Amino acid sequence: MPLPIVAIIGRPNVGKSTLVNRLAGVQEAIVYDTPGVTRDRTYKPAFWADRDFLVVDTGGLIFDDDTEFLPYIREQAMLALSEASAAIMVVDGQEGPTASDLEIAQWLRQQHSVPVFLAVNKCESPDQGLIQAAQFWELGLGEPYAVSGIHGNGTGELLDELVSHLPPPEAIEEPEEIRVAIVGRPNVGKSSLLNAFVGENRAIVSPVSGTTRDAIDMLVERDDKRYRLIDTAGIRKKKNVDYGPEFFGINRAFKAIRRADVVLLVIDAIDGVTEQDQKLAGRIEEDGRACVVVVNKWDAVDKDSHTIYEYDRTIGSKLYFMEWAKRIYTSAMTGQRVPNILDLVDQAVAEHRRRVSTSVVNEVLEEAVGWHTPPTTRQGRQGRIYYGTQVTARPPTFALFVNDPKLFGESYRRYIEKQFRQNLGFEGSPIRLLWRGKKMRDLERQSANRATKV
Structure with a gap:
């Protein structure tokens, strides 16, 4: 059973994305003082009381203009409303009711599909907020809730009423x-x-x-x-x-x-x-x-x-x-x-x-070194690979313990990575090789011994 959806509807620049961020408890929706920033419908998970739900942000509705993306934005808003269990119409409390607000409210009343709640946004002052909200009774959508998407004022009362109209929660085992x-x-x-x-x-x-x-x-x-x-x-x-x-x-x-x-x-x-x-x-x-x-x-x-x-x-x-x-x-x-x-x-x-056992990793290393031994420096020092093991996945990461990482040039490191690819696969995923020197190996052993004694 999917989570219930709450559609956020309103004209441009009334603070819909700011309110979405507030209800979802994140700062993800793009907020910028320009009409048309939100175009598609974007979903954010939200939680209140005992209810999980999705908040869907939509673009600003303008009915009498078909330029640029406005027809597409209207289509997205209508699709959001068609799949929603409830809707919140957002208006600007500082600006007061506009002709566009009245037109959107009339359109919402004609839908007869979901309960609609009226959020009067930008009411940062609790005292002035009630006065600002009272102007919006004329929209005919019931009680206007004075809220502030920026500060969170009044959102609790709005959510209390909203979740009472959402389907009751059920124990759902969600697949990964x-x-x-x-x-x-x-x-x-x-x-x-x-x-x-x-x-x-x-x-x-x-x-x-x-x-x-x-x-x-x-x-x-x-x-x-x-x-x-x-x-x-x-x-x-x-x-x-x-x-x-x-x-x-x-x-x-x-x-x-x-x-x-x-x-x-x-x-x-x-x-x-x-x-x-x-x-x-x-x-x-x-x-x-x-x-x-x-x-x-x-x-x-x-x-x-x-x-x-x-x-x-x-x-x-x-x-x-x-x-x-x-x-x-x-x-x-x-x-x-x-x-x-x-x-x-x-x-x-x-x-x-995917994870690979240490024994398999060392079989690959042994074969790789057998075919192509590490290079020797002019001073007669040669690199030695003692053993390797996978330390993590996502992406697959392998630690190779050697006598001195500086003795392994870039070409030999690429050779070893190529051998890992040919023998272990990992197609579709990057892999990481960590070259660790003898001192690092001794420190890790000492740390492991201390942990064992404790």
Whole structure:
């Protein structure tokens, strides 16, 4: 049974995202004093009394204007309301009732689908708040609650009334979620890919770059597995980004990478791998995330029987440092191979979380050293690998205990990593090799002995 949803509705710049942050107890929704910052509907978990629920933030509603993204924003707000158990209409207490507020209130009254609560935001003064809220009785939505999204004033009374209209809590055993971040440059088809997964217009899709401003989460279930798909803002070069909504959106995208189990790096098949794609791939590898490279818009490429092999060689040469990531050629527009992406996600997650016994690790090391011994310095010193063990997963990380890490150059370290790849796999996941010297090994043994005595 999914959590009940509470839709946050209102005109632009009344503080909807600020109130969402307050109700969810986080500072994630982008807040900026410009209309249209929130465009898609974004979900945040919230809790009050004994009820868990989701708060869905929506874009500012304007009914008499069809320019830019406004029709899409209205569509997203209507979709949010259609799946909600309750709605909160947010108005600006400092500005008072406007014609747009009256129009939205009338529209909400016509829906007859869910209970609607009126939150009069920006009532920072408790004394003045009641006077400010009283002006909004004329909207015909019942009692107006004077609240402050910034300071939290009055939100408790609003939530007390809200949760009484939500379905009662039930003991639910939730399956583990696999977090999948969808990242890439603007206009490579990230939102279209999300919509193809979900089967509805979950995110606004537009040929105008920068349509997605915030990171958007969506749950998809398949074969008793749950995937949290995170659509993110298109990431441009830093020098081209001004401080403002795009700046915040890109920061959210980087956070989405860090909290993901797997990252889908979406590349435009027409443009190929750009310098910005390479930088994004480098960031994914540095953060230790599993990755699947999704080459989108494959339907738009003129191809013959050799095209995919040529593309694969070109992409492999430009993403040579991420040769461990599997690649798939898709079309979000036609749905070509989109379902197969989750199969690769499952494989990447399994490898990212896999552990290998110490005995197997040392068998690989023994064979690798047998084929290619560590180099010897001019002074006659040669590197020695005593043993290795896996110390953690996500990503798989191995500690190699040696006589002196300085005796192992970069080429030999790459050789050992290549042997790990060939013998242990870990396809779809980065791996880490930690080279630890004899002194470090002795210190760790001493620490272990002290812990045993205690």
